[in-house]
Amino acid sequence: MSGMEKRSAAPIGVFDSGLGGLTVVRAIAEALPGEELVYLGDTARVPYGTRSAHTVIRYARGCGTLLAKHGIKMLVVACNTVSAVALDHLRVELDMPVLGVIEPGARAAVRASKSGRIGVIATAGTVGSGAYPRAVASFETRAEVKQLPAPLLVPLAEEGWLDGEVPTLVVRRYLEDLMRGDLQIDALVLGCTHYPLLSGVIREEAARVAGREIAVVDSGVAAAGELDETLRARGLLREGASGGLKLMVTDRPGRFAEVAARFLGRDLDGLEVEQVDL
Incomplete structure (x- = not known):
């Protein structure tokens, strides 16, 4: 060999x-x-x-x-x-x-977004670091990023609460907060490695809250x-x-x-x- x-x-x-x-x-x-x-x-x-x-x-x-x-x-x-x-x-x-995982996720979000308006849900630490907005800006300077900490999704994933009323209501509350205001995102980055377990609920609720399909990006x-x-x-x-x-x-x-x-x-x-x- x-x-x-x-x-x-x-x-x-x-x-x-x-x-x-x-x-x-x-x-x-x-x-x-x-x-x-x-x-x-x-x-x-x-x-x-x-x-x-x-x-x-x-x-x-x-x-x-x-x-x-x-x-x-x-x-x-x-x-x-x-x-x-x-x-x-x-x-x-x-x-x-x-x-x-941040740069690949940011690059994928830039590719997925037609408007350049990107949302990120992550842990408070990742949101506080500003790493995703910096990474997105390095690929597309005109893109806009709105972030929101979604800490309750971590214990839901670890406990196996992946569908049903509780995760749906939690995800809905986070996404309503994220999508409130003038920045109408068309791509959403799952900025925590726990979140893909809840991707089905997140995708459904993102579409419901936005009234249209939202591209959901798994950084992994x-x-x-x-x-x-x-x-x-x-x-x-x-x-x-x-x-x-x-x-x-x-x-x-x-x-x-x-x-x-x-x-x-x-x-x-x-x-x-x-x-x-x-």
Whole structure:
């Protein structure tokens, strides 16, 4: 096996502060079924969104360094908070391609929006960082972005309340607040990796509140598409094989395993969750 073949056969590392990044793993596995994936959820220190930038960078370095020890060929940061503040630090320290979820999501939203008016729902930390408006502006200076924190969607996703009256009313309340005023959005970015589990309700309520179809953008799906492009451009795509998944967490592997199947969209099929220290 040549050096390039060995490199292309190496796994892709993915990390998040907890469970949400598994929706990105799901998107990657669907787009690139031949790739080996290694996932790390830093469940001992979740959430990252309430931490200082200095602390988030330190945590991100620890996660990236651990995954690098697994011989990964590329790192995907499935955490919006880390994507906002730490990507450049990780690229320098790890000396490998590092992809976040904010820039792909922003780019996809610009493509999806016909009017240039884009909405973003995310955690308070991601909204406060201003990362999505900056990313959108880097692709289209005339675009306008309106953001809204939607924190209650995270526990709804983790508890499996994905349809019915409660999630519908919560989503409706958030979207009514987001769409109130003069900025009539035609694209909505799901700026938290938990939110794709509620995408059906979000899409229905967005159309109901707006009175028309709204393009709903999943940043994880957008990141998976850009990962595909990057691997192909660098000759790192793993082809002719069936991919696999390794799961690691820093705390409560049992609880993680209970909920992981919902985020992955499939049973774990005996897949073990390993607890690691950073």
